[in-house]
Amino acid sequence: MAILLCGLIGLERELRAKQAGLKTMIMIGLGSTLFTILSIKIGIGNADRIASNIVTGIGFLGAGVIFKEESKVRGLTTACVIWIVAAIGMAIGAGFSEQAIGVTVIVLLALILFPYVEDFVQHRSTSREYRIVKKYENEGLDSYEEHFKIAGLKLSRGQQNLSDGIISGTWTAAGSPKNHKLFVDHMLQDEKILEFQF
The missing domain is CATH 3.30.70.260 (ACT domain)
Known part of the structure; x- marks a missing residue:
């Protein structure tokens, strides 16, 4: 499920030629899923011990795709997608499959539809x-x-x-x-x- 859901998001990024594409999103999703499962299995009495550090680790990955070009900042959307793919992986690892599927659908709709909205706005101002x-x-x-x-x-x-x-x-x-x-x-x-x- 992690491969499927995170792969769909990664495919959208790949088709738009973004820095983090299909392979990256699948790896992030799988890693987050596995870390969450391990945190539950071996963190008896303190189940968030490993999982809580996923958010910190993902912050470093996200920062790596953000860069400033002249007066514009690029990579913020990709960084956000990395962050949310990790959250989807954690949801799958914790057994919240329905929430993971729901968030994936919302993210895909946002990534596919928002560029058209942005183009419309930019043509106006x-x-x-x-x-x-x-x-x-x-x-x-x-x-x-x-x-x-x-x-x-x-x-x-x-x-x-x-x-x-x-x-x-x-x-x-x-x-x-x-x-x-x-x-x-x-x-x-x-x-x-x-x-x-x-």
């Missing part, structure tokens, strides 16, 4: 970071904030720096992909901008 660098000409970068508003983006001002006659600023803007494209196209035509990150 997405957040991006922008950085503008230009030569300082006795004025700040406030005028560029008007361009954000004209493009229909909601913005949050970040850090602004002035050094050696060069002024730079960062913003986080939220809006539809169409509005982001409108803003980027406008900024790319500005000859005063020395560097534009988007």
Whole structure:
């Protein structure tokens, strides 16, 4: 049962080319199941002695798949899936098969359906970071904030720096992909901008 349930979740991760796939999920599920059975069998009077450490061990595995890429954090979903696969394995090892099956169905539905929901939300509104660098000409970068508003983006001002006659600023803007494209196209035509990150 551990191979089947954890394998189904692992297969979904494998098809999406995630870091932890079919083999990893099966091994985590089997390991959690076996540790739970051993904890019950040999931990007489203290049945949670071994099982309680599964959660700690899984934390290390989960941390290994989380990494930061530029301004985004990747691997959080995979880390959560590793954590819940271990919980499914523990449920099977403790004899709670119905709960394990129920949670597996919910997890699979979430993993399959949520990407479509996320795509729908992102097409309505997405957040991006922008950085503008230009030569300082006795004025700040406030005028560029008007361009954000004209493009229909909601913005949050970040850090602004002035050094050696060069002024730079960062913003986080939220809006539809169409509005982001409108803003980027406008900024790319500005000859005063020395560097534009988007």
